[in-house]
Amino acid sequence: xxxxxxxxxxxxxxxxxxxxxxxxxxxxxxxxxxxxxxxxxxxxxxxxxxxxxxxxxxxxxxxxxxxxxxxxxxxxxxxxxxxxxxxxxxxxxxxxxxxxxxxxxxxxxxxxxxxxxxxxxxxxxxxxxxxxxxxxxxxxxxxxxxxxxxxxxxxxxxxxxxxxxxxxxxxxxxxxxxxxxxxxxxxxxxxxxxxxxxxxxxxxxxxxxxxxxxxxxxxxxxxxxxxxxxxxxxxxxxxxxxxxxxxxxxxxxxxxxxxxxxxxxxxxxxxxxxxxxxxxxxxxxxxxxxxxxxxxxxxxxxxxxxxxxxxxxxxxxxxxxxxxxxxxxxxxxxxxxxxxxxxxxxxxxxxxxxxxxxxxxxxxxxxxxxxxxx
Numbered sequence: 001x002x003x004x005x006x007x008x009x010x011x012x013x014x015x016x017x018x019x020x021x022x023x024x025x026x027x028x029x030x031x032x033x034x035x036x037x038x039x040x041x042x043x044x045x046x047x048x049x050x051x052x053x054x055x056x057x058x059x060x061x062x063x064x065x066x067x068x069x070x071x072x073x074x075x076x077x078x079x080x081x082x083x084x085x086x087x088x089x090x091x092x093x094x095x096x097x098x099x100x101x102x103x104x105x106x107x108x109x110x111x112x113x114x115x116x117x118x119x120x121x122x123x124x125x126x127x128x129x130x131x132x133x134x135x136x137x138x139x140x141x142x143x144x145x146x147x148x149x150x151x152x153x154x155x156x157x158x159x160x161x162x163x164x165x166x167x168x169x170x171x172x173x174x175x176x177x178x179x180x181x182x183x184x185x186x187x188x189x190x191x192x193x194x195x196x197x198x199x200x201x202x203x204x205x206x207x208x209x210x211x212x213x214x215x216x217x218x219x220x221x222x223x224x225x226x227x228x229x230x231x232x233x234x235x236x237x238x239x240x241x242x243x244x245x246x247x248x249x250x251x252x253x254x255x256x257x258x259x260x261x262x263x264x265x266x267x268x269x270x271x272x273x274x275x276x277x278x279x280x281x282x283x284x285x286x287x288x289x290x291x292x293x294x295x296x297x298x299x300x301x302x303x304x305x306x307x308x309x310x311x312x313x314x315x316x317x318x319x320x321x322x323x324x325x326x327x328x329x330x331x332x333x334x335x336x337x338x339x340x341x342x343x344x345x346x347x348x349x350x351x352x353x354x355x356x357x358x359x360x361x362x363x364x365x366x367x368x369x370x371x372x373x374x
Contacts, residue, residue, distance in 0.1 A: 003055065003058065003275060004285070004286035004291050005274050005275070005277060005281075005282045005285035005286050006051065006055070006271060006274055006275060006285075006294075007285075007290070007291045007294030007295060008285050008290040008291060008293060008294040009047075009051070009271075009274070009285075009294065010048070010051065010294045010297040010298075011290075011293040011294045011296070011297045011300070013044035013045075013047050013048055013297070014044070014297040014298075014300050014301045015300075015331075016038060016039065016040050016041050016043075016044040017041035017042075017044050017045065017129070017301060017304070018041075018300070018304055018331060018334065019038050019039040019041065020039040020040065020041025020042070020044075021041060021304065021305075021308075022304075022308060022327055022330065023039070023327040023328075023331070024039040025322065026323075026324035026327045026328070027324055033243050036242050036243050036245060036246060037239055037242050037243060040242055040258075042193070042257075042258075042259040043242070043258045043259055043263075045132050045259070046199070046202050046258065046259055046260065046261050046263075046264060046267070047267050048132070049135070049136070049139070049199055049202040049203045049206065049261075050202050050203070050205055050206040050261070050264050050267045050268050050271065051206060051267075051271055052136065052139065052203060052206060053139065053202070053203040053204060053205065053206025053207035053208075053209075053210065054206035054207065054209055054210040054213075054268065054271050054272075054275075055206075055210065056143060056206075056207065056210070057206070057207045057208075057209075057210025057211045057213075057214065058210045058213070058214060058275075060074070060143075060147065061147065061150065061210065061211050061214050063151070073354075074143075074144070075140075076353060076354060076356065077354060078137075078140045079353065080349065080350040080353035080354050081350060082133055082136070082137075082298070084345060084346065084349035084350070084353075085298065085299055085302055085303070085341060085345055085346050085349075086114075086130065086133055086302055087112075088303075088345065089127050089130070089302045089303050089305070089306050090111055090112065090126060090127055090130065092127075092303075092306035092307075092309075092310075093126045093127040093305065093306050093309075094108060094126065096306065096309055097126065106122075107122060107125045107126060108126070110122050110125070111125065111126045111127065111130060114130070114133055114134045114137045115134060116130065116131055116134050117131045117132075117134035117135050117138075117194045117195060117196055118134070118195065118196065120186075120187035120190040120191065121187065121190065122190075123190055123193075123194035124194075127302070127305050127306065128305055129301055129302055129304060129305060130302065131194050133302070134196070135194070135196045135199050138196035138200070139196075139200070139203040142200070142203075143207075146158070146204070146207055150211055155208070155211060155212075158204075158208060159208050159212075161204075162201065162204045162205055162207075162208045165200065165201045165204060166201040166204075166205060166261060166264065166265075169198060169200075169201045169260055169261065170260065170261070170262050172198075173192055173198065173257065173260045173262075174254070174255070174256055176188060176191075176192050177192060177255045177256070177257060178254060178255050192260070193257075193259060193260075198260050199260060199261070201260070201261050201264070202260070202261040202264045202267075205261065205264050205265070205268055206268060206271070209268045209271070209272060213272060213275065213276075218272055218276060221272065221273060221276050222276045222278065224278070224279055227273055227276060227277055227278075227279070228279065230269070230273050231270070231273040231274070231277065231281075234266055234269040234270050234273060235270060237266060238263060238266045238267070238270065241258075241263055241266070242258070242263075245257075245258065292339060292342075293335070293339070295342050296335070296338040296339045296341065296342040297338070298342075298346070299337070299338040299339075299341035299342050299345075299346060300334055300335060300338035303334070303337065303338065303341065304334060307330075307333070307334055307337060308330060308334075311330050311333060311334075315329070315330075
């Protein structure tokens, strides 16, 4: 299945994370209602998880194929995809914090082993965006079990379990967010926002949808008119809900957040409709330069913090750090570095590491290189 049209959406999501961290104060993100959309970084991570589950299902699901898990190629491919550039970003942050308490042995060990999201107080240490990779690694561990359940014809039960997990996660998240015990960045906060269990529903939703799509259950939405209208409706509703979140909280006094998949059903609708789209929109999104930006999005995402530190130490001497130009110059340089990183670090290291694996299931790996977070 052709998925190039999904790849560029990863760059858009990663861009939202960068705006959230460094550009929330600049135009047009400084317009209140646009800020909720352009700087929706934590929500974009939820989108990444849904997309990751979806793409992995498309890439690996074969009714009679378990070779990637038996041969070990799957585990090698996951390591090859994320660890080289993750490790590089970590080395840059360790170098920057070598004299700080933030680089103590436990902090470094948890980050190197990608376990920081499991331990309260540590998810955002060293390279803060790395917490999401810690969560993603948990998904990778779960994936063979999900494939086994599907292979044994438990897809309807898995779908029901996914819906139940999504609902219970949202109820638990909202309840804990509104308790008196919740404080910003305390242990409860870290559990709500960063613990892998609280994000599993998003990955599972993407996985289930990907298998159903693989089985041809959404063919109705391949009709051009139906697809276009549905795509516009889902996109409009998603943007509307992003813009109305703060209004809902102010009017009801109930704190809610979208970071654990509350609007994931809309994300998966958007992903499915884009995957099935055969219009000029699909051709436009599949342009080689847009695909390249999407492919470079992982480097952009994971290198943003160390590169901003380097950028800030150099350019803050001459430029106004609060200006829009300062942010957009960083964004241009970050995008350029991310493309170079993808071409000269990510891809060569991935090929080198994968060379130690078997040659089986290469087609699946090639598919998985399009449209995924990691």
